Amino acid sequence: MSDSDHEDGLNRRHALECMIWAGTGVLWTIAGGVPKSLSLLDGAEAAEAAKSGFTFLQISDSHVGFNKAANPHALETLKEAIGRIDGLPAKPAFMLHTGDITHSAKPTEFDDASQIIGGTGVNVHYVPGEHDITDEATQKAYLERYGKGTSGGGWYSFDSNGVHFIGLNNVVNLKNFGLGYLGHEQLEWLEDDLRPLSASTPIVVFAHIPLWSVYPNWGWGTDDAAVALGYLKRFGSVTVLNGHIHQLMQKVEGNVTFHTARSTAFPQPAPGAAPSPGPLVVPAEKLRGLLGITNVAFKRNESPLAITDTSLAD
Numbered sequence: 001m002s003d004s005d006h007e008d009g010l011n012r013r014h015a016l017e018c019m020i021w022a023g024t025g026v027l028w029t030i031a032g033g034v035p036k037s038l039s040l041l042d043g044a045e046a047a048e049a050a051k052s053g054f055t056f057l058q059i060s061d062s063h064v065g066f067n068k069a070a071n072p073h074a075l076e077t078l079k080e081a082i083g084r085i086d087g088l089p090a091k092p093a094f095m096l097h098t099g100d101i102t103h104s105a106k107p108t109e110f111d112d113a114s115q116i117i118g119g120t121g122v123n124v125h126y127v128p129g130e131h132d133i134t135d136e137a138t139q140k141a142y143l144e145r146y147g148k149g150t151s152g153g154g155w156y157s158f159d160s161n162g163v164h165f166i167g168l169n170n171v172v173n174l175k176n177f178g179l180g181y182l183g184h185e186q187l188e189w190l191e192d193d194l195r196p197l198s199a200s201t202p203i204v205v206f207a208h209i210p211l212w213s214v215y216p217n218w219g220w221g222t223d224d225a226a227v228a229l230g231y232l233k234r235f236g237s238v239t240v241l242n243g244h245i246h247q248l249m250q251k252v253e254g255n256v257t258f259h260t261a262r263s264t265a266f267p268q269p270a271p272g273a274a275p276s277p278g279p280l281v282v283p284a285e286k287l288r289g290l291l292g293i294t295n296v297a298f299k300r301n302e303s304p305l306a307i308t309d310t311s312l313a314d
Contacts, residue, residue, distance in 0.1 A: 178219025
């Protein structure tokens with residue numbers, strides 16, 4: 001989408017053109033930053049895509065503690081999503097949780113989330129959502145729980161199988177309309193973190209609010225993302241994984257592929273398709289088709305990666 005589309009405001013048709021809604025999932029191979037949709041996956045195809053090595057899982061927007069009409073049983077759908085791990089073609093090396101672990105940042109909600117998510121035995125790397133950090137007290141509590149070994153407000157990086165992963169916090173000091181914000185300190189850290197890396201290093205960035213302007217009037221974007229993306233221009237393969245908008249969307253811009261995940265709790269409307277964002281009530285029989293998880297596979301010694309989105313209805 002062009003910048004002028006965003007300036008004029010997205011209408012429903014344009015929003016849906018940018019979306020990738022998956023039934024059984026969409027497999028993407030990405031070489032040189034250019035994705036190609038291969039097929040709607042069945043179990044055999046997913047197994048073929050993942051069998052050759054390194055996979056990890058993204059879950060997002062669990063909203064533990066949410067119990068309103070859009071999904072009165074968010075804890076149960078989180079359990080369902082986590083239960084899908086045993087059925088994946090390859091066990092993930094770890095999970096990324098891209099924020100809104102809880103709905104109200106209550107200790108009991110975090111405890112419930114930890115019990116369910118931790119039951120997998122898979123290591124989990126977290127970044128916060130705006131529902132996890134609501135004030136200074138909850139920010140301190142979040143960092144005490146998840147921030148050991150991180151820098152500043154909880155940002156960090158790690159390496160796995162030759163891929164460099166970067167977890168960012170863009171939910172503090174939100175800007176107009178609730179736009180995400182990284183801030184000077186975090187951006188300086190990011191520049192320093194990337195400096196020693198070879199341009200051939202695959203990069204995965206994960207944060208809660210999208211780092212591209214999905215729909216700024218709803219806060220679906222990050223105010224200073226352009227600075228961060230500028231630091232990533234020299235790398236040949238960059239994947240940015242986000243949550244927050246509770247639906248599948250993808251965009252490719254140069255060397256960067258942006259991908260947002262479904263929630264495990266409730267859907268939200270398409271950009272501009274409602275007066276405001278928020279929990280979307282759908283018929284009960286359709287709910288699980290709009291909730292899900294994301295599995296990402298890196299093939300060893302090959303440049304493509306495959307992204308498989310699986311709904312709870314599959």
